[in-house]
Amino acid sequence: MSVWRNLGERTVYENRWATVNMADVELPDGRHLDHTVIRLRPVAVATVVNEADEALLLWRHRFITDAWGYELPSGGTGEGEDPATAAAREFEEETGWRPGPMRLLLAVDPMPGISTSHHRVYWSDTAEQVREIPEDHFESQRREWVPLARVPEMIARAEIRSANAVAALLMLHQQRCVRA
Structure with a gap:
């Protein structure tokens, strides 16, 4: 099964409503890319x-x-x-x-x-x-x-x-x- 793997995140912005992170993502073929992740409360x-x-x-x-x-x-x-x-x-x-x-x-x-x-x-x-x-x-x-x-x-x-x-x-x- 091919999956994207999140190898870690760093926060680029945060307030009480949202956190915006930049994730280091490894693709199934081994390449890496920076991926924006917006973390919100439910x-x-x-x-x-x-x-x-x-x-x-x-x-x-x-x-x-x-x-x-x-x-x-x-x-x-x-x-x-x-x-x-x-x-x-x-x-x-x-x-x-x-x-x-x-x-x-x-x-x-x-x-x-x-x-x-x-x-x-x-x-x-x-x-x-x-x-x-x-x-x-x-x-x-x-x-x-x-x-x-x-x-x-x-x-x-x-x-x-x-x-x-x-x-x-x-x-x-x-x-x-x-x-x-």
Whole structure:
């Protein structure tokens, strides 16, 4: 089996959110190359699907890509924090809705060739609105209940661009289709 081997890393930048390292990688043929590695803490992601098969999404602008799109509430998991608890916390802070019991939907590594950004996506089928304006209202321009039936066309039109949202919403859409 041919594998790339990480022979060691040196840190080139670090803050509380990310560490950027340069790795000395040995390729299967023996050659070496410097490879950038971005180490991030785990991400907890959440959504709620209501009785009408609608998912609560955020509409927001991302300055890095200069693009608008629908996303799922998400954030970093604190040291030793249960990812399901982190997902529920982020959901409430960003939407103003407190989700019911969270269930793991999927785990995804959006960019495994360069980053350790491990995302765990949770969902619930119940939620209670606990505030009209979310605690983190600045995170999105609006919050919207979107029918799962619209998800494939929204992805095709690049209205949903975030990898964790695309994967999770397609999975929830597929489950809805199987149920129907």
